[in-house]
Amino acid sequence: MKFSILNIKSLSGSKAQIYSIKYEEKYASELKIFIDKFNDSHTEIVNEAIQRIQLIAQKEGVQDSFFRRECPKSHNVFRLLETKELRLYCIKLDSTILLFGYSGTKKFNKIKLKDNPSLQQEVKTLQKIEDAIKERIKKGELSITPEGLKGNLENLEI
């Protein structure tokens, strides 16, 4: 599966750089798809989520309590959005880099992660993406700098 990583400049700030995964077969990044998918039905929640991301990146910083871990400690897939209806997941590459991936409705996530194969699959895909990025960092193809991720962020593969 091929993907690119898009830096979203208007959401990024001095405390964190915001990125979103764009799968080759999809028309836009996952964060834009989140807005497109839910903005009509959950306008207020989507507005709040995007505003929260910007404030975390520009003012508050990536505080642990803002995120809920969704995977074993070997990986860093977290849920940012905790509302009655929507979920939004990201990879915390480090304390200054957030990479947004899958979003979904509560209906999808009604049962716990361990009993929900579809959601498990989404989280596993994000874990694979984290592995792929870390592998490239090891090889020196990507690097984490104070300005964010540097290197070729396009045509990556898991």
Next chain:
Amino acid sequence: MKNKIKKNINEQEFFDYFLKSIPKKTKRSVRISLDIASQINFILKQKNISQREFARLLNKKESEISKWLSGNHNFTVNTLATIEVVLGEDIINVPMYAKKELKYILIKTYSRSFSYLEPGQLILSPLDPSQISNANSHYIINYNKDNYETETLH
């Protein structure tokens, strides 16, 4: 109200437009929620109180505390007051502009009627004479640009 975003724009422009379309009220409420969560987090760290201990002190489930600290919770004044009592610290600080803007000058008391002041004693009073009755129950009898004298009202 739905956000109106132009079509046929790239993703960077899309997010720029989207951010601009978020209502001011939403921006402010998100900021306040995150600030409150950050403030509680900061105090918990400073006092070395774990989320579990905090939950026990408040007689709440840890999962509920976790939601409170996610920056995505709509706190009631009652909940904030309870947290302030348990932590012994202010979580929110309401600015009192009416008091803040008062400037004080030295004035000389005029009447013996002040039980706590001797005639001629110098005290600090608000620069704006109109504020004096609110602040001290003193009343102006003689005011000029730099100084004024007071007495109680009979």
